[in-house]
Amino acid sequence: MSSNGPPAALVATIPTTMSLIVFTSLLFITSVAAGLLGSLTGLGGGVVIVPVLALLFRVDIRYAIGASLVSVIATSSGAAVAYVREGLSNIRIGMFLEVATTLGALLGAYLTARVSTHWIATVFGLVLLYSAAASFRQRSQSVAPVGKQPNTLAEKLELKGSYPGPNGAEPYFAQRVPLGFGIMFGAGTLSGLLGIGSGAVKVLAMDQAMRLPFKVSTTTSNFMIGVTAAASAGIYLTRGYIEPVIAMPVMLGVLFGSLIGTRILVRASVNTLKSIFALVIVLLGCEMLYSGITGRI
């Protein structure tokens, strides 16, 4: 079936030296681990899949972002049931901001074909480092105060709600709506460019800029990820970034891993796990930056 490439190129790459079943099995096991760690720590599995595929499996980064994007849609949609049970996601705020993320995703997907893979790898490295830093900030509990001032834009666009506080239900209003909308456009662009959910940037827009309660930000962000990713998935498929042999084990593995992750409760060790996972992300981020700048990817 497969055509024979130049032997010199084949020696340096790991995948071409193994049979399809071994390649698929290794991808599946790695993806289960990424999905499990991603859901336990709340950092998402997609963010590590791309560097692992590109650096360890020596897969072209375009195949890596294609496989990652479909796994992002799967986990976001699969986790929605659990999030809805909490009743905190704000469907109106989510839908309003999806206008920004889907437009951004179109731009991002357009850019992937225009910029070199060195650029994609470099930007990816920076996003990894940012995600790790953001996860540490979350842990130090320096959460912005919840916006309570009613303002015309939030009233007109119905960007408000209530959340359970210490003294019963407390109302909240979205602050700085244009800034939040702008950051969301950027989050969508990164998602389309890198094939990730960019949950960290989405939470930044809702939590820091719009001053929404933290739980509302994270659950609404999860709901938005699938729709954002779907906006660039069609473009990826047409360009051939979604290669079935790679996407199959990655999508099934990440989905399986994240479903296990939402079912087992290891509250006690989550902080340790989160630190270790954040460290792994920092290392992968540095490696991606280095590979991108030196032109190895």
Place this chain on the structure above:
Amino acid sequence: MSRPTDHDLDQSVAGMLRIGVTLAAIVVFAGGVLSLRQAWSSTPDYAHFHPGSEALRSISGIVRGVVQFDPQSIIQMGLVILIATPVTRVLLCVIGFARQKSALYVVISSVVLVILVYSLTKTMR
């Protein structure tokens, strides 16, 4: 019947998402099992990007492949179902907001739907 609340809408939509993802995973898995026939052949070169077969990059090509029981086309079909799931979610939101008589959000969710349908139909033929 009273107007559905945002939470009711959330819940019906989440149920649909689960069905979509489950169906997609089953189809992708079935394609994966069928592709085991070539389990011991060597892995193609993925270190260098090449767009691959035209048949796996368009809806019509994928459907033709599924009819011929081609494992790779079946995997792609599962992934297309997966991509369609969030789009259906937005469509359900348009209907839900219409039942709530929330004109503003019918417009906003329709804009999102138009963007999604535009990107999918413009690219996948």
